[in-house]
Amino acid sequence: MANSVGDRSAPAGAARPLSSVPGPRPLPLLGNFAQIDLASMHLQFEQWARDYGPLYRVHLGPRAALVVTRSDLISKLLRDRPDGWRRLQGMQRVIDEVGGKGLFSAEGADWLRQRKLVMGAFDPGHLKRYFPALVRVTQQLRLCLDEAARTGAAIDLQALLMRYTVDVTSGLAFGIEMNTLRHPDDALQGHLDQVFPMMMKRIFAPLPWWRWVKLPSDRAFDAHLAKVHEACLRFIAQARERIAQDPQLQQHPNNLMEALISARDEAGAGLTDAQLLGNVLTVLLAGEDTTANTLGWTLYLLHHHRGEWDSLVAQVDAALAAGEDMPRQFDTARAFERIEDCVNEAMRLKPVAPALLMEACRDTVVEGIAMPRDTQLICLMRPGAVDSAVASDAGQYRPQRWRATGPDHELTKASMPFGAGPRLCPGRYLAMLEMKMVLGTLARNYELIEVGTADGREPSERLAFTMFPAGLKLRVRMRR
Numbered sequence: 001m002a003n004s005v006g007d008r009s010a011p012a013g014a015a016r017p018l019s020s021v022p023g024p025r026p027l028p029l030l031g032n033f034a035q036i037d038l039a040s041m042h043l044q045f046e047q048w049a050r051d052y053g054p055l056y057r058v059h060l061g062p063r064a065a066l067v068v069t070r071s072d073l074i075s076k077l078l079r080d081r082p083d084g085w086r087r088l089q090g091m092q093r094v095i096d097e098v099g100g101k102g103l104f105s106a107e108g109a110d111w112l113r114q115r116k117l118v119m120g121a122f123d124p125g126h127l128k129r130y131f132p133a134l135v136r137v138t139q140q141l142r143l144c145l146d147e148a149a150r151t152g153a154a155i156d157l158q159a160l161l162m163r164y165t166v167d168v169t170s171g172l173a174f175g176i177e178m179n180t181l182r183h184p185d186d187a188l189q190g191h192l193d194q195v196f197p198m199m200m201k202r203i204f205a206p207l208p209w210w211r212w213v214k215l216p217s218d219r220a221f222d223a224h225l226a227k228v229h230e231a232c233l234r235f236i237a238q239a240r241e242r243i244a245q246d247p248q249l250q251q252h253p254n255n256l257m258e259a260l261i262s263a264r265d266e267a268g269a270g271l272t273d274a275q276l277l278g279n280v281l282t283v284l285l286a287g288e289d290t291t292a293n294t295l296g297w298t299l300y301l302l303h304h305h306r307g308e309w310d311s312l313v314a315q316v317d318a319a320l321a322a323g324e325d326m327p328r329q330f331d332t333a334r335a336f337e338r339i340e341d342c343v344n345e346a347m348r349l350k351p352v353a354p355a356l357l358m359e360a361c362r363d364t365v366v367e368g369i370a371m372p373r374d375t376q377l378i379c380l381m382r383p384g385a386v387d388s389a390v391a392s393d394a395g396q397y398r399p400q401r402w403r404a405t406g407p408d409h410e411l412t413k414a415s416m417p418f419g420a421g422p423r424l425c426p427g428r429y430l431a432m433l434e435m436k437m438v439l440g441t442l443a444r445n446y447e448l449i450e451v452g453t454a455d456g457r458e459p460s461e462r463l464a465f466t467m468f469p470a471g472l473k474l475r476v477r478m479r480r
């Protein structure tokens with residue numbers, strides 16, 4: 001029986017077909033693919049929302065999908081998971097093929113079980129225990145920044161931040177201090193960087209060429225993937241070894257990896273090796289680009305709003321003791337509210353996950369539109385967050401608008417950079433803590449000379465699964 005979401009009053013029989021919804025004209029077979037450049041796809045989708053309104057139709061290949069931009073509706077739809085909506089089956093298949101069969105692509109009971117384990121590993125209690133290791137990683141970042149300040153060199157900001165986030169995630173989730181910050185040559189991060197762009201290409205490919213023939217780019221991708229798998233399997237083997245040495249860890253795991261290995265369901269079955277590998281890869285990938293890209297955008301915006309940067313520096317100075325170069329206590333870092341406002345505002349304007357894609361689990365109705373089972377739904381996350389109805393001068397970067405906003409505030413409801421509902425990002429506390437450490441350390445020790453692109457223009461938004469600022473360079477000098 002059809003179920004109605006977003007418009008529960010509409011009887012399913014009265015629903016109009018998706019084909020009657022306005023949208024860009026599709027070509028046979030290709031649909032609207034010819035009008036889409038993958039690396040800036042979200043911008044095209046946002047343009048179509050301006051042309052056709054908050055609910056419109058696109059064709060990804062021969063199939064029609066509904067695009068929604070209203071945040072109240074998106075919030076309702078995201079909350080109707082896992083029963084009403086699931087992630088795209090095509091995306092799930094591509095993720096599973098690269099060995100990433102973990103929480104992000106799981107559904108149903110499989111998802112629920114993994115969700116509990118992953119959530120537990122990233123709760124504030126665990127973050128507090130891990131905090132000394134986070135300080136150690138941030139000290140390595142300081143060494144890199146000191147060097148850059150001494151030489152005056154412009155550094156590739158995204159590459160530096162991604163090494164930081166990989167080091168943090170592998171320390172917290174797997175108990176491994178990688179230090180790719182100081183040893184970039186054998187950096188796992190270099191191989192990880194290749195995974196998202198190819199996954200994005202394959203998810204939106206009109207035809208799955210790689211299942212029939214391997215092009216040189218597929219072979220290069222396989223080689224990178226093999227390196228990533230090798231590292232993940234090494235992490236798993238090391239954790240198994242630690243558990244063998246200290247069986248107590250099964251009851252009291254120190255990190256996500258030990259918890260995943262020790263987990264047993266009611267029948268006593270553990271996660272399969274594929275599920276273990278999948279979750280290691282998922283957490284590495286999900287934690288790397290998202291946080292690094294958000295930090296990149298936040299720094300860019302702060303550099304161009306000097307008053308905001310100055311008040312952030314003042315808050316950090318006021319919170320730290322004389323001679324303290326970064327927060328050394330978990331509670332000090334957590335209390336950096338100005339930084340949280342600056343990051344929230346950056347995520348409102350530059351959400352690094354600008355679209356969430358889902359598929360109907362059953363016949364349903366959205367706003368009077370019939371959505372047969374498996375119909376695709378694209379939630380565009382930015383338009384609702386920059387709507388003038390929720391924020392005055394909505395397009396401007398004004399972190400102070402976040403002051404004193406709680407979960408029920410209009411702004412919090414409209415801007416959902418971490419998603420919403422049961423699949424809300426489990427890494428959000430970690431991400432915020434990392435960003436407070438990085439921005440706090442930068443503010444305390446350095447002056448920002450340059451955060452920008454070589455030609456001085458605003459960085460373009462590029463999409464490679466997540467949305468990043470292209471070509472961002474950072475130059476700093478020591479604060480006097």
Ligand code: HEM
Pocket residue numbers: 078103104105115118169282283284286287288290291294352353356417418419420421422423424425426427428430431
């Ligand atoms: C600023 C940083 C981050 C942003 C903006 C972000 C954003 C998101 C979004 C939008 C989703 C999809 C939510 C949904 O479907 O409703 C998600 C899911 C997820 N994120 Fe994050 N994320 C960030 C950092 C992290 C970190 C640091 C980790 C872990 C180390 C992480 C792990 C995950 C996982 C495992 C999922 C899948 C959850 C599920 O399907 O149940 N994320 N994230």
